[in-house]
Amino acid sequence: MGDLTELLGLKRRHEAALLRKATVRGVGVGYKVVGGEVTGELAIVVLVTKKLRPLEDIHPKDRVPPEIEGVRTDVVEVGVIRVPLPAGVGRRERMRPAPGGCSIGHVRSTAGTLGCLVRRGDRAFILSNNHILAATNLGVRGDYILQPGPGDGGRVPEDGIAELADYIRLDFAGENAMDAALARPFSRELVSPEILEVGEPSGWAEPELRAEVIKSGRTTGLTRGEIGVVEATIDVLYGLERVRFVGQCVVTTPGFSAGGDSGSAVILPDSARVVGLLFAGSEEATVFTPIGRVLSALDVEI
Amino acid sequence: MSAREVLERHRERLLALAGVVGVGIGEGDGEVIELLVEASADAVYPDEVEGVPVRVRMVGRVKAEDGGPDRASGAEA
Numbered sequence: 001m002g003d004l005t006e007l008l009g010l011k012r013r014h015e016a017a018l019l020r021k022a023t024v025r026g027v028g029v030g031y032k033v034v035g036g037e038v039t040g041e042l043a044i045v046v047l048v049t050k051k052l053r054p055l056e057d058i059h060p061k062d063r064v065p066p067e068i069e070g071v072r073t074d075v076v077e078v079g080v081i082r083v084p085l086p087a088g089v090g091r092r093e094r095m096r097p098a099p100g101g102c103s104i105g106h107v108r109s110t111a112g113t114l115g116c117l118v119r120r121g122d123r124a125f126i127l128s129n130n131h132i133l134a135a136t137n138l139g140v141r142g143d144y145i146l147q148p149g150p151g152d153g154g155r156v157p158e159d160g161i162a163e164l165a166d167y168i169r170l171d172f173a174g175e176n177a178m179d180a181a182l183a184r185p186f187s188r189e190l191v192s193p194e195i196l197e198v199g200e201p202s203g204w205a206e207p208e209l210r211a212e213v214i215k216s217g218r219t220t221g222l223t224r225g226e227i228g229v230v231e232a233t234i235d236v237l238y239g240l241e242r243v244r245f246v247g248q249c250v251v252t253t254p255g256f257s258a259g260g261d262s263g264s265a266v267i268l269p270d271s272a273r274v275v276g277l278l279f280a281g282s283e284e285a286t287v288f289t290p291i292g293r294v295l296s297a298l299d300v301e302i
Numbered sequence: 303m304s305a306r307e308v309l310e311r312h313r314e315r316l317l318a319l320a321g322v323v324g325v326g327i328g329e330g331d332g333e334v335i336e337l338l339v340e341a342s343a344d345a346v347y348p349d350e351v352e353g354v355p356v357r358v359r360m361v362g363r364v365k366a367e368d369g370g371p372d373r374a375s376g377a378e379a
Contacts, residue, residue: 234364
């Protein structure tokens with residue numbers, strides 16, 4: 001076992017690989033704790049949302065090794081690390097850097113939610129809906145995206161945070177796979193990779209029937225629900241028109257979302273993996289698109 | 303035949319029923335076909351399709367969820 005300096009070097013070399021594992025939310029160096037007693041042995045401390053047992057149930061690539069280069073690891077359960085709301089600042093107000101879960105909108109929209117950041121190569125983009133970032137097919141590349149959205153008082157140019165980069169056109173006569181769009185922040189410093197009251201997503205996963213999910217949205221904040229319906233074909237009202245979507249998931253917990261939550265990322269609470277992009281709902285139900293399809297259509301990664 | 307296969311065969315017919323705004327797969331005692339209905343109507347819905355149970359779920363008006371200050375409380379768009 002090395003001294004602290006050596007251990008910090010070891011930690012730095014292995015940190016990125018550890019953080020890629022599903023439940024790992026942090027890595028540090030500390031004294032190993034055995035049976036509640038602090039020992040004199042230095043260890044790589046791995047913070048996880050939840051200790052999963054038995055080990056055989058965990059995908060091998062997500063297991064934390066018992067030791068790294070001869071140094072023992074200490075797995076500590078910390079739950080999901082929440083990012084608190086900045087004191088006195090609401091989700092409908094201006095936030096810099098702007099995190100997931102706050103108000104955003106195209107200059108001709110009202111307001112929706114900044115879902116999360118996604119990457120294409122080394123560029124970061126904001127993910128939300130076409131009807132939020134492109135004002136339902138009206139937008140053209142380069143249009144101002146405001147934070148907060150215009151419906152929350154956002155104005156050009158002072159609240160401009162990004163420009164419309166790309167969107168999937170909504171087909172009012174045919175079948176749609178998603179309501180999705182990307183905006184490119186004017187600079188990386190204007191946006192935060194964290195989602196309010198959730199933290200930074202740790203990747204993505206396919207949504208499964210009966211899974212418990214959370215979302216962090218501009219109107220109803222952090223809410224919890226269950227996926228009650230998958231493989232759904234559903235007609236959604238855009239103003240007075242009904243638009244058909246296929247291959248959707250429905251959260252059947254009442255109050256999971258409301259007007260203004262469109263664009264929120266739908267997330268697994270234990271692993272912080274994103275499973276969907278929310279875009280519609282009623283008082284009883286919320287509709288989201290499985291995220292894998294959104295990422296491949298827009299050619300981005302989480 | 304699985305619930306998903308049965309749904310594929312009957313998707314369009316089920317979506318054409320009065321008041322139905324969506325269909326999908328849910329879970330009850332095994333997989334079931336879900337009928338998402340906007341409001342309770344006089345319409346009569348099937349209990350099962352080709353042996354797969356059907357669950358009728360009232361979902362109200364499913365809308366794109368943008369919102370300004372006027373709609374923040376969830377009022378009509």
